[in-house]
Structures are given as structure tokens and as C-alpha cells.
Amino acid sequence: MTTAKARAQYHHGDLESALILTARKLTKRNGVEHLSLRQVAQEIGVSPSAAYHYFPDRDSLLGALGFSLFEELADYQERELAKISGSGIKAARERFRTLGRTYFEWAVREPHLFNLMFSDFCLIESASQQPREESRAYINLTRALDELLTSGAIDKKMRPYGELLSWSTVHGATSLIVAGHLESENFDAVLDGLEIALGIRK
Amino acid sequence: MTTAKARAQYHHGDLESALILTARKLTKRNGVEHLSLRQVAQEIGVSPSAAYHYFPDRDSLLGALGFSLFEELADYQERELAKISGSGIKAARERFRTLGRTYFEWAVREPHLFNLMFSDFCLIESASQQPREESRAYINLTRALDELLTSGAIDKKMRPYGELLSWSTVHGATSLIVAGHLESENFDAVLDGLEIALGIRK
DNA sequence: CCCTTATCTGAACAATGTACAGATAATAGC
DNA sequence: GCTATTATCTGTACATTGTTCAGATAAGGG
Known part of the structure; x- marks a missing residue:
């Protein structure tokens, strides 16, 4: 029954969420550069102008969508992390690798959404948020x-570089693969190299 | 005098290059999502339809521009490399770091152009080219x-990962900084971490 | 029950990508 | 040097887009 406003005609009930959700659906399918506000409105069954009560312009809608995608990615990562039990070295290693793997998997599964997250639309949005x-x-x-x-x-001396190096490397390889400049098969090698570099594996 | 066709009115002379060059100028200023074919045509002083004799659509023009940007980046890198003489360890280290530094510098100097290079427009273009x-x-x-x-x-055992790891890391840090998710000040630390990881420095 | 307020519609505008028929200039053959 | 061919560019047209704004519609409080 969701929000129980399925039959609402003039007043939609929860148009803001509907806009973001439909924008997500269309962006996922066609990419951010082909997303039109009018299509989103039409899909919902609402006039094009209706969106302007919730977002000042198209870019803001995309910004809001992008912001929600970061939450979505974190959700996915935490769900995968939760599957790993234990607190030994082996589990710690597995958790680290899972963070990299899920980042990549999510991007490959939703390349258009991934592109949106790191596009200009999310620049101010995420920077000002936190x-x-x-x-x-x-x-x-x-x-x-x-x-x-x-x-x-x-490796103790590598720890200070841990976050920056891991994020940069994983994000870089992922971006290059999504952009078509690197083949997917290379991602595991990058992750291997990163782990060896950090002294996590030999 | 350039191509000595400055006075050409009806037949421009070298419209294809002019299109790419003007597209470069406008993209550099406004970003790829705000580049319009009509503006490019108007800037050159030619009708909008004229472009379609050289490019099947707007995306192809952007693809051609993007491709030329890879050459431009390589030019810049090689110019900087040329400033480093010698064949010792010190020069080798400096050359490696220069490759990373120039990649980053170029992107920060031309963020809009950098974004274009790794956007969908250059997907088929560069993958099929080489x-x-x-x-x-x-x-x-x-x-x-x-x-x-x-x-x-x-580090000998790191050499097999050299290209993938370096490119991914440098590209990743650069992308995150250009996208506003990381502060510029962090780039040097990333490069430091990469060099330590590869065993280039202690 | 009415009146205020939030929500949405409809019509309008300028700008965009693109198609196509025709105009114009360069060039090749004689 | 003239003409026919061809490459190059214009003009007009159309559908679609983002965005604005006056007005219609519904919800909710007095």
C-alpha cells in the first residue's frame, strides 16, 4: 500500500519522492544527459510545472537524486559487510576487500547512476551537506x-595513506572501467596491487 | 595568418577544425552539458546546419573534441618530461612524479575539458581508435x-601492478578533486602514498 | 460552511538538436 | 575561358526541452 495515496489525482500526496524515484528510474535507463523533467512528470502523470514546487530547477532534482545514491551505495556496502563475521585478520582483510569490490560492483551495475554521483550536479550538494x-x-x-x-x-607506515590511497585507487579504476578506458577484468588486479602496496597481502 | 582563409565567407575553408576549436573554447568555459551546436555555429559565423556536413550529430563533435584532448594532455606531459634531463635514479623518480603531477594539473586547469574526456561521448571514440x-x-x-x-x-614485486595502480590512483584522486569530493591539498599526499607503495620512496 | 493556503494545471516563450530542400561557390573537364 | 559537376553552406521547419506565471483545484482550519 506504500503511502496509501495511490488514487490521489490532483494532489499527488508525495510528489517529491515520486519525482526523485522516477528520475532515478529514467536516469538508470537513459543516462543523466538524456533525463528530461517533462518525461519524469509525464511518467508520474503530473504536469511539467508541478516539479517546480519541490525543486527550483532540473539540476536540483538531479542533485537530490545524486545525494540519495550515496546513501544507497553505503547501504549496499553495509549489507555486504554484514555478511562477514568474526574479528580475526582474515575477516578484516575480507571486509577491506568487500568495500572495494562493492564500490566497483555497484558502479558496473548502475553506470549511469554512478556517473551522476560524480557529476557537477552533486558538487555543491554533497560538499555542503557534509x-x-x-x-x-x-x-x-x-x-x-x-x-x-x-x-x-x-603496513604501519602505510596506514596514514590508507583512506586517501584506497579511495583514490578504487574510484579511479572504477571510473576508468565505467568510462570504457579500462576492461573490467583489470579491477581485481588493481585491488590486488593496492592490497600488496598497503601490506595487507604478499 | 593561420590557414590564410580568414576572409572566406560562404566556404569557410576549414570548418571542421573550426568547429572542434570553437567547441573546445565554449566547453572550456561552460562545461560540456551547456555546449550547444548552435552556439558553436554562431561563434564561427556559420549556419547551424553546416556542422552536419562534418559530424553526424552533436555527440560526435564532442567525441572528436575529446579525442583531441588526449593528444593535448600527452603533449603537455611530454613537454614537462623534456625539462628533466639525466638518466639516474633521481631523474627517473622525477619523471614518474611529473607524469602524475601533470595529469592532475591539467585536470585542475581545465576541469570541464577533463570531464569531457571521461564522459560517455568519448567512450566509443577512444576505445575503437586504439x-x-x-x-x-x-x-x-x-x-x-x-x-x-x-x-x-x-619494488620489483610491485612492477607488474605499476601501470594499473598508478593510472587508477592518479586518475581517481584527480577525478574526486575535480568533482569536489576531495580537496586539492590532498593530491600530493596521494602521490606520496603511491610512491611509497611502489617502493619508489621511503 | 467559508476562507486561507498548499498544490497542481495550462498556455506560453525562447532555445535546442536535427532534417531537408535549395542556394552558392569551388573545381574539373573541355 | 566556359560549363557542368560536386562540395559546401543557408533557410526553413519541427518536435522537444527548461522554465515562467496566471489561474484552477483541492485540503484543512476557523
Whole structure:
């Protein structure tokens, strides 16, 4: 029954969420550069102007969508993390690798949405919302690296570079693959290289 | 005098280059999502339809521009490389770092153009043109890594990961900074971490 | 029950990408 | 040097887009 407003005709009931959700659907399918406000409105069955009561312009809608995607990615990562039990070295290693793997998997599964997240539309949105240190994905990364450190499973002198190096490397490889400049098969090698570099594996 | 066709009125003379060049100018200023074919045509003083004799659509023009930007970046990198003489360990290290630094500098100087290079418009363009191993930037990277290896200035077991890891890391940090998710000040730390990881520095 | 307020519609405007018929200039053959 | 061919560009047209704004419609409080 969702919000129980399915039959609402003139007053939609929850147009703001509907706009973001439909924008998500269409962006996922066609990419951000082909998303039109009018299509979103038509899909919902509402006039084009209706959207302007909730977003000042098309870019703001995309910004809001983009922001929600960061939450979605973090959700996915945490769901996968939850599957790994234990607190030993092996589990710590697995958790670190899971963070990288899920980042990549999510991007490959939803390349258009991934592109939106790191496009100009999300520039001010995410920067003003919160510094990166407070984002859930970043916190999880820090936690995983700390766990590796206390397990003695990471090169101590590399720890200060842990977050920056991991995020940059994983994001870089992912971006290059999504953009078509690198083949998917290379991602595991990058992750291997990163782990060896950090002293997580030999 | 350039191409000496400055006075051409009906037949422009070199419209194809003019289109790319003007597209470059406008994209540099406004970003790829705000580039319109009509503006490009107007800037040149030609009708909107004229462009369609050289490019099947707007996306193709952007693809051609994007492709030329990879050459431009490689040019810049090679110009900077040329300033470093010698064949010792110190020069090898400096060359490696220069490749990373120039990649970043170029992107920060021209964020809109950098975004275009790794957007969907350049997907088929660059993938079909040549595999990455044959691009000049990639060749220069391989050369720098080989030089480090023969100088004994790189961890031997890291060498197989050299290209993938370096490119991913530098591209990732650069992308995150250009997208506003990381502050510029962090780039040097990333490069430091990468060099330590590869065993280039302590 | 009415009146205020939030929500949505409808019509309008300028700008965009693109198609196509025709105009114009360059060039090749004689 | 003239003409026919061809490459190049214009003009007009159309559908679609983002956005604005006056007005219609419904919800909710007095």
C-alpha cells in the first residue's frame, strides 16, 4: 500500500519522492544527459510545472537524486559487510576487500547512476551537506583500515595513506572501467596491487 | 595568418577544425552539458546546419573534441618530461612524479575539458581508435616505470601492478578533486602514498 | 460552511538538436 | 575561358526541452 495515496489525482500526496524515484528510474535507463523533467512528470502523470514546487530547477532534482545514491551505495556496502563475521585478520582483510569490490560492483551495475554521483550536479550538494570524513562510506573505510592496523595486517607506515590511497585507487579504476578506458577484468588486479602496496597481502 | 582563409565567407575553408576549436573554447568555459551546436555555429559565423556536413550529430563533435584532448594532455606531459634531463635514479623518480603531477594539473586547469574526456561521448571514440597500451600517455607511463625498474628504484614485486595502480590512483584522486569530493591539498599526499607503495620512496 | 493556503494545471516563450530542400561557390573537364 | 559537376553552406521547419506565471483545484482550519 506504500503511502496509501495511490488514487490521489490532483494532489499527488508525495510528489517529491515520486519525482526523485522516477528520475532515478529514467536516469538508470537513459543516462543523466538524456533525463528530461517533462518525461519524469509525464511518467508520474503530473504536469511539467508541478516539479517546480519541490525543486527550483532540473539540476536540483538531479542533485537530490545524486545525494540519495550515496546513501544507497553505503547501504549496499553495509549489507555486504554484514555478511562477514568474526574479528580475526582474515575477516578484516575480507571486509577491506568487500568495500572495494562493492564500490566497483555497484558502479558496473548502475553506470549511469554512478556517473551522476560524480557529476557537477552533486558538487555543491554533497560538499555542503557534509565533509567526506562524515559520510558513511568513508567511515566504514576508516573502520576497516583501523581494524587491519590493530590486527597487524597492514603496513604501519602505510596506514596514514590508507583512506586517501584506497579511495583514490578504487574510484579511479572504477571510473576508468565505467568510462570504457579500462576492461573490467583489470579491477581485481588493481585491488590486488593496492592490497600488496598497503601490506595487507604478499 | 593561420590557414590564410580568414576572409572566406560562404566556404569557410576549414570548418571542421573550426568547429572542434570553437567547441573546445565554449566547453572550456561552460562545461560540456551547456555546449550547444548552435552556439558553436554562431561563434564561427556559420549556419547551424553546416556542422552536419562534418559530424553526424552533436555527440560526435564532442567525441572528436575529446579525442583531441588526449593528444593535448600527452603533449603537455611530454613537454614537462623534456625539462628533466639525466638518466639516474633521481631523474627517473622525477619523471614518474611529473607524469602524475601533470595529469592532475591539467585536470585542475581545465576541469570541464577533463570531464569531457571521461564522459560517455568519448567512450566509443577512444576505445575503437586504439587500445590504451598504444596511447602516448600510457606508453610514457610504462617507460617511466621501466626506467625505475632498471634503476632499481622500484619494488620489483610491485612492477607488474605499476601501470594499473598508478593510472587508477592518479586518475581517481584527480577525478574526486575535480568533482569536489576531495580537496586539492590532498593530491600530493596521494602521490606520496603511491610512491611509497611502489617502493619508489621511503 | 467559508476562507486561507498548499498544490497542481495550462498556455506560453525562447532555445535546442536535427532534417531537408535549395542556394552558392569551388573545381574539373573541355 | 566556359560549363557542368560536386562540395559546401543557408533557410526553413519541427518536435522537444527548461522554465515562467496566471489561474484552477483541492485540503484543512476557523
